[in-house]
Amino acid sequence: MRFILRRFVFYVIAFWAAITLNFLLPRLMPGSPLDGLILRYGSAIQNNPELIAQLKASLGSADEPIWHAYPVYLHNVLTGNLGMSTAQQVPVTEIIRNTLPWSIFLVGCGFILSFVLGTFLGMLAAWRRGGITDRVGTPGLMALQSFPAFFLSLVAVYFLGLKLGWFPIQHAYSNDTNPGYTWGFVADAFRHAQLPILVILAISVGGWLLGMRNVMITTVQEDYVTVAHAKGLKDRKVMTGYAARNAILPPLTGFAAFFASAVGGLILVEVVFSYPGVGLTIQQAALGHDYPLVQALLLVFAFCVLLANFIMDCVYVLLDPRVRSS
Amino acid sequence: MGEVSQTAPAGVTSMSAPRRRRLVVPESVRLLMQNRMSAFGIVLLGAIVTVTVLAPWLTSQSPSVPNSLPGQPPSWTDPLGTTDQGFSVFSQVIHGGRISLVVAVTATLIAMVIAITLGLLAAYSGGIVDDAINLVTNIFLVIPTLPLVIVISSFLSQTGPWIMALIIGFTSWAIEARILRGQALSLQGRDFIQAAKVTGESTFRIIFFELMPNMLSRIAAGFAFVFIQAVFYEAALEFLGFGDANKISWGTTLFWATNNSTLLQGEWWHFLFPGLAISLTILAIVFINYGIDELGDPRLRQTGPRKPNVLKRVFWPRSAT
Secondary structure (H helix, E strand, O other): OHHHHHHHHHHHHHHHHHHHHHHHHHHHOOOOHHHHHHHHHOHHHHOOHHHHHHHHHHHOOOOOOHHHHHHHHHHHHHOOOOOEOOOOOOEHHHHHHHHHHHHHHHHHHHHHHHHHHHHHHHHHHHHOOOOHHHHHHHHHHHHHHOOOHHHHHHHHHHHHHHHOOOOOOOOOOOOOOOOOOOHHHHHHHHHHHHHHHHHHHHHHHHHHHHHHHHHHHHHOOOHHHHHHHHOOOOHHHHHHHHHHHHHOHHHHOOHHHHHHHHHHHHHHHHHHHOOOOHHHHHHHHHHOOOHHHHHHHHHHHHHHHHHHHHHHHHHHHHHOHHHHHO | OHHHHHHOOHHHHHOOOOOOOOOOOOHHHHHHHHOHHHHHHHHHHHHHHHHHHOHHHHOOOOOOOOOOOOOOOOOOOOOOOEOOOOOEHHHHHHHHHHHHHHHHHHHHHHHHHHHHHHHHHHHHHOHHHHHHHHHHHHHHHHOOHHHHHHHHHHHOOOOOHHHHHHHHHHHOOHHHHHHHHHHHHHHOOOHHHHHHHHOOOOHHHHHHHHHHHHHHHHHHHHHHHHHHHHHHHHHHHHHOOOOOOOOOOHHHHHHHHHHOOOOOOOOHHHHHHHHHHHHHHHHHHHHHHHHHHHHHOHHHHOOOOOOOHHHHHHHOHHHHO
């Protein structure tokens, strides 16, 4: 319990740091982002004093000292008041509500598939060192991992989508279907998510494989594995129940690293596939200098990553009795 | 020749090199060349760097002057085809490596200097300094890098190569700082550090002249690791449209390859070759890193099928033979 509490306090501090960073960034940059916005959007902003006041609060202005603006900003963020998108003139929270589920769907499926597949292949590779999985799978998937996400996506779109026509190549659902919880729509959404998920799977499965393999190589040399063999247990039983069971925990600590890179991959995959998640939205918003949306999305990313890490810490405690007792 | 070899290798001979060689290959590189995976990586990386350095002599076509028909597939005159503005893709790819690699190396240097300084300072100082640095490191570890980098670039009106190197460098030091701190912690109880402390050497001197030289192998591995990140982020940023689109690099070539929906028109050569250049660079470092790992961890080194027959030999001696 103390472990969980310690982690929780850390994530709260980390999130506070992310908010503060978000607050300081526009104020530290050369020039005034607000002036840039007024130049860009002109009358749309100037005729709207409410919007100007709100932009000043989040971007900073010369007439308000930083120690005055900071508490206001903190209060705004914590009460969910993230402002209006300058480009779309709708509340930022509404945009997030529409886009975040798509991204969670992609990353969730990608994570589960890559963890299951990578751990399984890593187990096989370590069990038969120099066997077919180890000789072909390990370097093969490692090589696949070194292809950047955007390049893999482009290759997938071109060869699997455009040339072979196996997958739809754009958007999250067909234009002629109506979003809603109908069978047709859900099936269509799954169909459109297949290729993006495949790309996320391809870039992340190698990491799990290597992590599992390297830990399991040491566990297969442990005494209890020898004992299990000596008891005359079946090879497969020793592999899954003894060696793999004890090797599966350490790679899980690599989850933070996986998730951080998966978020990067997600942005690139969404951009290539024009998939309407938070990744595509942050790129569009940043290119269009839609600062309220950009700032809010950075917080969303930070929050999701922190939350995922915290959930993983809890899972770890459930799986590993040693952490629980210490 | 004789004069040079008498003066120059003074430092080399004192570093215990019994046989005199004309070209001194560092011990570590020689070890890496013996490993099949890292040897492949070193050769591949060497080839990529050579081609980018020699780019102006390898092609007569300028990467930024349209001198062919637009949108042509690979042919004898344009070995990798042309872009839809008539630039030679071959020329763009081999010239583009210059900015991509220089930005990545600069960013890596910045990140490693930060990582070494903070990691070793934390380990050596201990106490509240350690706690503070540790907290900052952990926070940077969990804040997702690519969104952060995107946000920073959106606040800057223009992101040239040097700014980009700065941004990437300042956002990708955390993992290495943590690893180096861990290693420095195990070193700092050793006698030579205590001795240096007793003789009254400054913290700066102990960190950079006592601790650091003993961690060079890990620092080299860290360099490779951060370099992979830097190549990736540089290309990703430019691909997403946050770079200077007029400068020729692998990322911007990719950006143009998708920006004008050339992909949907079937111009595969426009995105495939710059993408392959980035991937091969990363692949080369991954393979070198794999070799470094195997050198450092002997358990990973022994290959060949696992031998469950040790047991068989104990319990059924006859069947084992």
